[in-house]
Amino acid sequence: MPLVIISCIFIIIGGLILLKERRSFFGGMFFAFGGLFLILTLFVVGLIKISEISTNSSELLTVIFYTLFPLIFLIVCTFFIFNTHTMQTKEGRSVTAKLSALLGINLLITVPAFFYLLSMGSSKIPLWLFSILLFLLLSDLLFSFLFTCYLFYSWMYQMIPIKKKVDYIITLGSGIRSEEVPPLLKSRLDKAIEYYHKNPTAKIVVSGGQGADEPVSEAFAMKKYLLSQQIPDVHILMEDQSTTTFENMAFSKKIIFEDWKNKDQAPTILFSTNNYHVLRGALYARKAHLKAEGVGAPTALYFLPTALIREYIALLTQYKWFTVSMILVCLVFIIRSVLPI
Known part of the structure; x- marks a missing residue:
């Protein structure tokens, strides 16, 4: 029961923050953490209650815990590991292509090691070593669970439909190798075109500068593609100076408000x-103080795991205070639970 109450507190706090600003990383992670932890708690409590009804239920619970869960766990880890091979085949060898395999191998090692350490206790190894190992494994598992929370928050954010009239559609650039847009960037442009057809008076802002290894700016290549799709030139605005997502937003905001004619109403x-x-x-x-909601183009399934892991790592780096706070939570838990006070 205390775990249910704690989960509900997280949900309420996160929900209140999201009602005020649904682009809050803190609010979203709080809400997702509380929601997923509540589901997990209720599921485990439900299984325990079922096992108390009869012997057959108890045997079913044993099968679920010792057969079904480990099997699902192995399937998930195997998928992450083999996904790296698919990534390297289709996208080439790189450090980021190995991220999904690293996650799968990490889980295969960390989860069994955590439960083995708990079952062994501190009687067979020095307390200081037990505490350090437990801290490292607990931190690893917490950030793995937070990755699941991030996935839930990301999915939840995109599930809210956008039905109001749109005035501007910013298309974020990605790497190019020629004047032709690659499939990833094309999907972003096609999503923008989809919303443009729903809002024929809107303007599309193509946003992306020219990297050192790019023949033209990303904005130039994107505009060329839009023109080939019969989007009128007067409905295309170019922002060709940005090199990061933040600059995409900040520089596009400047162009939009210079173009916007109705000064009495925000676009x-x-x-x-x-x-x-x-x-x-x-x-x-939000960081650029731009009130804009996002729409997502579909991504190839093999590309998603690596891309999502990379996004998650980038967010942990961006919100260092959050990362440090989670590490401190694990440290306090170890001190309170293991070390003598």
């Missing part, structure tokens, strides 16, 4: 990117 702004990048894009829009 309605969307930004188009890939589904895995929508949440971080929204957080950067």
